[in-house]
Amino acid sequence: MVFSIVARYPLGVYRGQRPDLTPERIPSVARLHAALLAAAGFGPRAIEYDGGWGPCGADDVALRWLEENPPTDVRIPPLRVSSHEALAYRDDGTIKKSGRVKQTRKLPKHTSSVAVDGAFVWSWRESPPAPVAEALRELCPDVPHLGTAESPVLLTISEDEVAHTHEYGADADMFTGGAGVDVDLPVRGRVDELIDAHQAERRGRVGSDRAGTDERSTSPVPPRRAVRVGRYLAKARRNADVPWPEVLLVPLDRRVEERDRVRVAVAAHRALIKILDREAPPVLTGVYPPGVRRPSNRVALQVLDREHPVDLPGRAKAALAVLVPREAAPAELDAIYRAVAALRTLHPGGRSSCRRLAVTGTPEVVAGDRLWREPQPGTVRQWRTSPPAVPDTRGRAGWGFTHAALLSLGFVWQGTPLLTAPTGRGEARDNAFVEAVNAAGAVVLRTTPVRTSRVEDYVHRVHPDAVVRPYHATLALGDLGGSATIQAIGQSRHLGGGLLIPHDRTEGEASEGWPA
Numbered sequence: 001m002v003f004s005i006v007a008r009y010p011l012g013v014y015r016g017q018r019p020d021l022t023p024e025r026i027p028s029v030a031r032l033h034a035a036l037l038a039a040a041g042f043g044p045r046a047i048e049y050d051g052g053w054g055p056c057g058a059d060d061v062a063l064r065w066l067e068e069n070p071p072t073d074v075r076i077p078p079l080r081v082s083s084h085e086a087l088a089y090r091d092d093g094t095i096k097k098s099g100r101v102k103q104t105r106k107l108p109k110h111t112s113s114v115a116v117d118g119a120f121v122w123s124w125r126e127s128p129p130a131p132v133a134e135a136l137r138e139l140c141p142d143v144p145h146l147g148t149a150e151s152p153v154l155l156t157i158s159e160d161e162v163a164h165t166h167e168y169g170a171d172a173d174m175f176t177g178g179a180g181v182d183v184d185l186p187v188r189g190r191v192d193e194l195i196d197a198h199q200a201e202r203r204g205r206v207g208s209d210r211a212g213t214d215e216r217s218t219s220p221v222p223p224r225r226a227v228r229v230g231r232y233l234a235k236a237r238r239n240a241d242v243p244w245p246e247v248l249l250v251p252l253d254r255r256v257e258e259r260d261r262v263r264v265a266v267a268a269h270r271a272l273i274k275i276l277d278r279e280a281p282p283v284l285t286g287v288y289p290p291g292v293r294r295p296s297n298r299v300a301l302q303v304l305d306r307e308h309p310v311d312l313p314g315r316a317k318a319a320l321a322v323l324v325p326r327e328a329a330p331a332e333l334d335a336i337y338r339a340v341a342a343l344r345t346l347h348p349g350g351r352s353s354c355r356r357l358a359v360t361g362t363p364e365v366v367a368g369d370r371l372w373r374e375p376q377p378g379t380v381r382q383w384r385t386s387p388p389a390v391p392d393t394r395g396r397a398g399w400g401f402t403h404a405a406l407l408s409l410g411f412v413w414q415g416t417p418l419l420t421a422p423t424g425r426g427e428a429r430d431n432a433f434v435e436a437v438n439a440a441g442a443v444v445l446r447t448t449p450v451r452t453s454r455v456e457d458y459v460h461r462v463h464p465d466a467v468v469r470p471y472h473a474t475l476a477l478g479d480l481g482g483s484a485t486i487q488a489i490g491q492s493r494h495l496g497g498g499l500l501i502p503h504d505r506t507e508g509e510a511s512e513g514w515p516a
Contacts, residue, residue, distance in 0.1 A: 003133060004123040004158045005032065005071075007146055014114045016147035019224065020361070022314040023112040026076055027120060027146050030184035030227050033066050035143045035155075036136070037194055043142035054195065062135035065128055067186045067226075072125045073164040074232055076181070077118030080373065081311045112315065113150075121162050133157070166232035180233040180365060190226035197223050234367070242485050243297045243412050244323035244368040248340050249304070251316030253358040256303045258387050259457040263348040264357065265301040265496030266460045268320050271346060272339040281332040283325060284339075286494065295327035296415045299336060300494045302486075309373040309502050314361040320346070323368065323486065326416070351456075371486040372502050379504040381483045388450045388470040389490030389498035390459050396427050401447035401471045406434045408489035408498070409442055413480050441478020448472045460495045474503060 007027065016024035016031065024031075040046065040055035040063065047056045055063065127133060140155035147153075166181060201220065256264050273280045282288045284299045300323035304310055312319045322340055324333065346357040375381045391404035392411055410433030414421035419440060422432030448471060450458070455468040481487055483502075490498030 001127050001159055002123050002125060002161060003127040004121050004160075004162055005136065005140060006156050006158050007032075007120040007122075008154045008156075009116050009146075010152060010154065011150075012116055013151065014116050014147050015112075015151045018314075019221070020314065022361070023081060023114065024147075025079060025081060025114055025311075026181065026183070028184040029066075029070055029122065029230070030186045030190070031146065032122065033063065033186040033190060034194060034222070035146050036066070036139050037063055037191060039139050039142035041195070041198075043139070045138060045142070052199070055191075058131055058135045059139060060191065062128075062132045062139070063191050064188075065132045067188050067190050069124065069128070070168055070185050070230055071122035072168050073123045073162070074166045074168075074183075075119070075121035075123075075162055075164045076166060077116055077120065079117070079311075080115040082113050082115070121158075121164070123162055123164060127159075164235060166234055169231050169233045180231050182229050182231050182362065184224075184227050185230040187226050187228050193223050193226045241417050242369045242481060243325060243416065243487055244300060245326050246324040247366050247368050247371055247486060248322040248324070248337070248363050249313050249366060250320040250322065250340060250343060250359055250363045251313040251361045252303075252318045252320060252346075253316075253360045254354055255305055255317045256357070257353055259454075260348060260352045260354060261303040261387050261499075262456075262458060262460055262492055262496035263350055263352045264303050264320070264346060264354070267346045267348040267357075268301050268322075268343070269495060271343060272322075272336075275339045275342050276335055279335055280339075281329075281335050283328050283332045284336060295325060296421075297325040297327070297412060298494055299324060299328075300488055302488060302496060302499045310371060311373070313364045316360055321371075321486070322363075323488075351454075369482055369485045372484040375483055375502070375504045378507050380507055382445065382503045382505055383475045383477060383500040384503040385471075385473045385489070385498050386501045387492075387497050387499065388458050388472050389488075390468055390470050390492050392491050393430065396430060401449065401469075401473065402444040403434055404471070405444045405447065405473045405475065405489060406437045406442065408493070409475075409477075409480060410434065410437045412487060412489055412493065413437070413440075418479060437480070440480050441476075442480050443476045443478065444473055445476060446474040458497055459492050460497075470497075475500070 014027060016027060018024045037055065040059035041053055045056050045059055046053040054060075128136070137157045140157055143153060143155045145152050146155070169180070197220070269284075273285055276284070282292070282298075283295070286298055288294055302321045302323065304312060304319045304321050306312055306315075306317050320343075322336065324336060328336070340363055344359050348354060348357070389405065389408060391401070392408050393404075395404060407430055410419065410422075413419040414433070419436055422429050422436060424432060450470040450472060452470070455470060458470040459468050477500075486500075488494075488497070488499045492498055
């Protein structure tokens with residue numbers, strides 16, 4: 001019988017920080033364990049010993065059982081992370097002296113939080129021993145908050161079946177098995193570690209904790225020697241219906257202007273190939289042996305900005321998005337993940353305004369059909385190219401950018417269950433692509449040519465005899481992808497160009513290119 005701890009946030013908001021002071025998306029198992037220990041040591045079940053208070057015997061056994069038995073499954077509800085830079089100045093509880101006047105010190109505090117739509121659930125497929133289960137059942141109601149004090153929580157025990165979203169991977173790392181989350185787990189000795197740290201804070205001569213005339217907050221950072229990182233893998237299988245089912249988000253230390261994104265993608269491409277050297281697979285290099293069929297898409301590199309409707313790792317200013325195609329073989333996936341894990345810096349060079357970009361944290365793996373935030377109620381999701389797209393071909397007689405955009409969508413989606421690649425060659429094939437994309441409900445609402453002499457901003461390689469014609473487009477995609485699917489179109493879609501960014505419009509508002 002399944003045994004679960006359920007956390008419900010009455011305010012619908014979770015606030016917590018990771019050790020690097022970035023927002024924590026979900027309460028970790030280590031945080032849950034620490035909250036239960038605090039309830040055991042200070043709640044109504046606590047017992048007095050050594051001049052202080054601590055967990056009773058039954059609670060101590062239950063907490064040590066949690067150290068040895070991480071949850072086998074978890075449920076993570078839909079989330080939305082606020083990553084704005086607003087600060088709230090609040091009383092810190094310490095005294096500040098200004099001249100002869102003493103006043104409470106106010107310190108800045110980030111107001112980033114996570115909106116939670118539902119309950120977090122930690123489950124064990126096999127119920128714990130009866131005394132452990134009973135102790136946890138008694139402890140849960142005594143936990144006042146999970147996260148900061150602004151995150152009141154209701155903890156309960158449940159033995160009902162739960163629709164879990166993730167399962168524990170005992171041997172998994174951050175690039176095993178696709179999308180997942182890394183979570184801090186308590187290990188053997190965590191109870192002793194936290195109790196010893198608490199007792200060390202209480203030691204000292206009598207009166208040493210009385211108010212001073214000019215104080216500083218001295219709250220210590222909890223020790224983490226008995227904490228390790230575990231990975232919970234998403235139970236949902238990769239969606240093979242989209243061109244790029246998985247995306248690796250690599251946080252970067254600065255924003256990247258639109259005109260520099262192709263250069264940054266090219267720099268990342270070279271860096272990844274250099275890391276792998278001869279082991280770099282064709283799906284990354286784009287170079288295939290003679291006679292080998294080229295897939296519709298290969299690894300695509302795009303740059304995401306914090307202003308886009310997407311949750312970037314660790315409140316990063318920007319992120320390199322490594323889009324993994326549906327055609328990638330397991331061995332190719334392993335090579336790509338290893339290279340991304342070893343990426344540290346990017347050097348775009350040339351005319352780029354950012355000569356060096358540093359990776360600022362651990363990459364995250366997300367599903368390609370769940371990357372963007374969902375549109376707000378009362379809005380309609382459209383899409384716009386940013387950076388501009390470049391036509392895949394020279395086009396046909398009578399064609400414009402509208403036809404070029406539809407053809408590019410056909411190239412991206414061919415071979416998926418949503419779009420069968422047309423037969424034939426040349427003009428007949430291209431016209432069949434356009435008709436198939438139209439039949440899927442895709443519409444080009446507006447196109448605008450980009451008139452510039454610096455076409456190298458939008459395409460990584462220019463043939464001396466070719467005419468490069470970058471353009472902006474606004475589209476409605478119909479059945480080609482959901483409202484959260486990432487995709488890019490055009491000649492430079494694999495190296496920073498033609499990314500389709502959500503462009504939401506109010507229902508009833510005239511769409512671009514359409515009369516009111």
